[in-house]
Amino acid sequence: MKALRIHAWGEAPRLDEVEAPQPGPGEALVEVAAASLSHFDLTVASGEFGISPELPYVPGVEGAGTVVESDVLAPGTRVSIRGRGVGIATPGTWAELVVVSHDVLTEIPDGLDLDLAAVAYDPLTTAHVSLHGVGRLGTWPDTGVDAVGDEVVLVTGAAGGVGSMVVQLALRAGARVIALVSSDERTALVPKGAEVVSMQDPARASELAASPVATLVVDTVGGARLAERLAWVRPGGRFAVVGYTAGTSATLDLPNWLLGDVAVLPVNLLRRAGEGNAVVDELTALLVAGELAVTFETFAMSEVEGALRRLVAGQVRGKAVLHPSA
Ligand SMILES: NC(=O)c1ccc[n+]([C@@H]2O[C@H](COP(=O)([O-])OP(=O)(O)OC[C@H]3O[C@@H](n4cnc5c(N)ncnc54)[C@H](OP(=O)(O)O)[C@@H]3O)[C@@H](O)[C@H]2O)c1
Missing domain, CATH: 3.40.50.720 (NAD(P)-binding Rossmann-like Domain)
Incomplete structure (x- = not known):
């Protein structure tokens, strides 16, 4: 499968061909349809954040896709992915496939598309x-x-x-x-x-x-x-x-x-995650109803370097969404 990986701190990710990951007990294999490209990913990739993955690693702390294999969720279930060190301690969403523990998956409500599900939470x-x-x-x-x-x-x-x-x-x-x-x-x-x-x-x-x-x-x-x-x-x-x-x-x-x-x-959303989680369903319902809006631009894997440059320069229109399978 294709995956974007950071090989050296502060350098742009490389598009690599790597072996598809296999889920173990309590884990799910998810096909990633949309991943967030965020400033936090760049903070981690700078190597200057308090927690650093081992190199090379697949970034991507948020994303959304469909379940391929799981002993809990049916194949095809639409899920968002975030939390518990995804994209930092374990491989992230900047890849066609990701293996994650079930506790980082949330079923996506009807009416919310995968692009929005990948980036709206933040x-x-x-x-x-x-x-x-x-x-x-x-x-x-x-x-x-x-x-x-x-x-x-x-x-x-x-x-x-x-x-x-x-x-x-x-x-x-x-x-x-x-x-x-x-x-x-x-x-x-x-x-x-x-x-x-x-x-x-x-x-x-x-x-x-x-x-x-x-x-x-x-x-x-x-x-x-x-x-x-x-x-x-x-x-x-x-x-x-x-x-x-x-x-x-x-x-x-x-x-x-x-x-x-x-x-x-x-404002520290890592420490205050519980406060965000307590209201996210209600706020997502407003998004689905069209009462709130999150603007985003989409990018293919091959466009990631330019996309990250534009993100750093403040030129992206809203959130930046990566399509790992495009
Ligand atoms: N504390 C937390 O827990 C937490 C949680 C989420 C996000 N964040 C942080 O919040 C910040 C904003 O996130 P976001 O998703 O809203 O990012 P964003 O949409 O990419 O950027 C927000 C705004 O920052 C300005 N900007 C961007 N790059 C700039 C540059 N190089 N020089 C000057 N201004 C620049 C732009 O303002 P204009 O449109 O006016 O040009 C842009 O609209 C990030 O630093 C992110 O890491 C923190």
């Missing part, structure tokens, strides 16, 4: 946990928030996978939403209903700092300019850090941060 759960578990939407008296209607949620990377879901869930909850994008051309990708601000409009961008209105920032981009964005939050408000697409480090100017009195809160 934005749905991350956006929910950022707003509710971490941001405690509607209950932040330190900055005068006693109800969701008092909230002004500012989302960075609002055209991206997680950011666009934060916009949708915050609007559904009843908050005012300001959606930040890096350039004018990304504005069309932001879900309707938010006030969209492009960083190419310097006047509007500097207004955000001059008179901060946000009660909560959900920041998916990170990087060196994170400290500047703290000034967009009202004193006593909070700033939830989700990701680092624009860079993995930031420096705080402590006197000004203390003056702004903004709580910087980490």
Whole structure:
């Protein structure tokens, strides 16, 4: 079978022909129809994450497909795959076939296609946990928030996978939403209903700092300019850090941060997986009903290098989906 494998840290994956895996007791063989290409896969493949697989390894922490062999699930059952070290401790989904333990499989509900099943979990759960578990939407008296209607949620990377879901869930909850994008051309990708601000409009961008209105920032981009964005939050408000697409480090100017009195809160979906799992069925039902949307682009195995370059550069329209059998 064909599999993409990382042979050296920080290098692009190679398309290899490898032996098809065989399931053991308690395991299932799944034909992968769609796999997520995510920033987390790249973090693992950098070799700088706290947990590293042995080289060479097959990345892919999420995916969806159909059961080929299992002593629990009937062949042809549609399943999503994620969790318990898939793509890190055990081979991942960037392959035509994968062997996994049954506890990483979830049956896919009718009406949800395999592409969405491969990538929707991450934005749905991350956006929910950022707003509710971490941001405690509607209950932040330190900055005068006693109800969701008092909230002004500012989302960075609002055209991206997680950011666009934060916009949708915050609007559904009843908050005012300001959606930040890096350039004018990304504005069309932001879900309707938010006030969209492009960083190419310097006047509007500097207004955000001059008179901060946000009660909560959900920041998916990170990087060196994170400290500047703290000034967009009202004193006593909070700033939830989700990701680092624009860079993995930031420096705080402590006197000004203390003056702004903004709580910087980490969003850790590995530790808070239970919170995401508790709501994912309800959120997936909204996706199936067309009340929420996850945008994605698809790529064949042979296109993976270009796809990953575009992912790193922030050029993918929504989530990136790999089709291992294409
Ligand atoms: N903490 C957690 O538990 C957790 C869970 C899920 C995801 N994450 C992280 O959250 C982040 C966002 O994930 P995602 O799936 O939403 O990613 P994404 O859609 O690829 O990117 C989100 C946004 O980041 C901006 N961006 C991307 N590359 C950039 C670059 N090179 N320079 C500047 N801006 C860039 C883009 O904003 P514009 O559209 O405005 O250009 C893009 O829309 C990732 O770092 C991911 O690892 C963390």
